[in-house]
Amino acid sequence: MYVKLNGEMVYLWRAVDHEGEVLESYVTKTRNKAVALTFMKKSIKRHGSPEAITTDVCAATVQR
Numbered sequence: 001m002y003v004k005l006n007g008e009m010v011y012l013w014r015a016v017d018h019e020g021e022v023l024e025s026y027v028t029k030t031r032n033k034a035v036a037l038t039f040m041k042k043s044i045k046r047h048g049s050p051e052a053i054t055t056d057v058c059a060a061t062v063q064r
Contacts, residue, residue: 011030
């Protein structure tokens with residue numbers, strides 16, 4: 001998710017459980033594989049391995 005924080009556009013990463021509760025959130029200036037892996041490792045270390053992983057897809061990046 002791309003949000004404005006203190007007047008600056010940043011990426012908001014979230015880990016959500018099966019009930020919709022936010023378990024973990026992470027704010028970064030960039031969006032790339034290294035950031036995603038860091039977030040995933042941190043979340044799994046704190047909350048254990050998930051049964052399933054679902055990612056949101058940006059509509060601008062979907063090929064038609």
